[in-house]
Amino acid sequence: MKKAKIIAGISWVFFCLILIIILFPGLNSFSLSVSKLPFMKLNPRYTGGEIADKIISKNCTLVIRKPVFNGFLKERNSGFEQLDWHGTIPEIIKASIDYDHDGIKDFCVLIDRKNSKTVLDPIDRKIKGVLISTPTSYGWAVRIGLIK
């Protein structure tokens, strides 16, 4: 029994030794495999949610995302709607959004990029206010607070 324990201990050590030696040369492929695991994707709270619609005008594209109510065990009562403007965007941005696709506009947002001022007209009572309005590397992003 004592001998078996020693052999098991030394075998475990040598397995770990090999693991450490192959870790760094194999890091890229190990990481790639890990990145393909089903839970290795960013939560919509960080990505902004799935893309629901794209409105393309002259040099600018407005990306409307699906509302995010994502919670730990169940959906939350409060969430957000993210809008992203890509490309060459004008100094003043104005958009009326129907985020729940019921055929009625839910809110209207006006962004003065020069003065970093964002004005929200909440048409629907589920619209709570502007959470984030910021310039980004691709243009501009806005998150509007929602309740269910």
Added chain:
Amino acid sequence: MDNVLKTTEMRKSFGKSLLYTLPMFLITFMFITGGKPNFSDPSSGLAMIMVFLLVNVLYFFMHFKGKTDKYRAVLFIIFALSLSYTLIHNMIEVRKSMSFSQADILECRIPFCHLVIPMMILPAVFTKSIIFPGSIISGFANISSMVVLWLVATIVLGRGFCSWGCFYGGWDDGFSRIRKRPVIKKIGELWKWMPFAVLLMVVLTAALSMMPTYCSWICPFKAVTEFEQVTSVESATKAGIFLSLFGGLVVVLPVMTRKRTQCSFLCPLGAINSLSNKITPFTVKIDKGSCNECFKCVYVCPLYALTSEDIKAGKVSLFCSKCGKCVDACSKKAIHYGIRGIPAGTMKNFSRNLFLFVSFLFMAVFSAGSIINTLHGLLKLIF
């Protein structure tokens, strides 16, 4: 094999030490230089050679002098300093600032570190997603590679990761070495369970709020890496907490106690690593037959991992980070590196050689990139 080793001497002759360093020399040469050092940029090539020599000289001295901790600490502290330099340098280069903005969060450009891992687990299980605004696979400090590095290190080294792999630990390790004697000599035993309480708190709050609460509110190392832009009362409060915890737990208390207080009382990942100490093949063992119960090991342990009761019972606690301070302090060599399954007091040299090779190789290769980057930056400033 020295399974009936009678000698208590860990020192080796010059030639034997060179022989033991040879495998490390060859492997680090391959991993650090990629097999062919590139001198097209002389300062980068010089930095690479300096780091390669530094790690091998330190490893040689571990064998030649038979001591572990002081040579480990040199690389460990340099690693912590250089990693902070690399992170800050990267941030300033990319964003022209050490702070990150809302846009960086929205675009998921925040560098990931291993301290986030405990908070990822529950949301990953229940929502099948990661609650961190970083990159899954591409770019600097991405989530997948940090997870792989930590997972392998914690399986192989257990809490040894905290003394051989963590790029923050070197900060309080460094400050704990400044004074010769501690000003505060005794801290309540119960405090060492604090990381488990912090772990429980951050895991639950992160799951409920779907955000990494430790990083957002507590992490002292935000003070030396990156932090949220101060634009509101909330972000100013956070910055105040980061700076206070860094000042208190990473600077002042380590200097006063000569202990690594942030690692001992706060770090939630340290708590997880303590649990993985139960599966790692490497342990620290106490040979009760040789121990004269002088308790020097208890006095020097930087993580409150040893008590006089542990010594009497002949077992180190799960908090041990295998830093080697107790092993070096023991004049009887009664406390030594061991391998699971092998009885205490036997195969001491064999166990130490294997442990040093595995742990030092991990630290050398993991740290090399950021140390080279830092040296390169310094050399460019000088020349």
